[in-house]
Amino acid sequence: MLPSLTAAEERLLLRSADPEAAPVGEDLSAKTLSALLDNAEFHGILPIMLRKLQESGDAQLPRDAGLRDRLEDLRQKATIATGQSMLLQYHGDRIMKGLAADNVPARIVKGPVFARKLYRNVADRPFTDIDILVEPANLARANRVIAACGFELGSNEAESYELQEFK
Structure with missing residues (x-):
């Protein structure tokens, strides 16, 4: 089941979906970022969100090892999708x-x-x-x-x- 988002998280998701909007620069918890990634993947905007996270820099990401492993996996899949x-x-x-x-x-x-x-x-x-x-x-x-x-x-x-x- 898709994780539900708060109103503030929905606004972040919408900003993340806009290819021209600035990258999300806020400090996010691992749980929030994971929920955003799930929703982004479901709605077909994951490539945009991954690019914006990359542009913001990994230093701003939560220090959660599981989340970082998931991001690495998603980035590899995005690279393969781009190649395809x-x-x-x-x-x-x-x-x-x-x-x-x-x-x-x-x-x-x-x-x-x-x-x-x-x-x-x-x-x-x-x-x-x-x-x-x-x-x-x-x-x-x-x-x-x-x-x-x-x-x-x-x-x-x-x-x-x-x-x-x-x-």
Whole structure:
């Protein structure tokens, strides 16, 4: 169960969620920071909070060994998520170049676009997939280009055409 927050802690969480707001500089107890981290993870703002904690410096963090171990683990996972996002961006770019070369109109939407356009630090908005919009009439051509880039359809083909969503 998600730890509940006081009104003051909710304001801290909201400030932590704002990528442009100053890092939280207050002294926090291990219990409060742990609850904030749980809530940040649940609400998808953990990367922003971790960056801000890093910017504030570890000297201001509680001296709780368990909390510091958890922070180290979360930071490693955030680094991996950033790397995965970079790899996805690379493959998305490859696919888009292939689609353009075959004159298949397409656009990448959501994840990498949001990360690039809405966040000063792209690592604040990791993503786990690449969504490419293609007109239904061009799906077969787009799928051939994507296959030529080394990807295989991971879902049922007939169902994918019915849903117009290919994985």
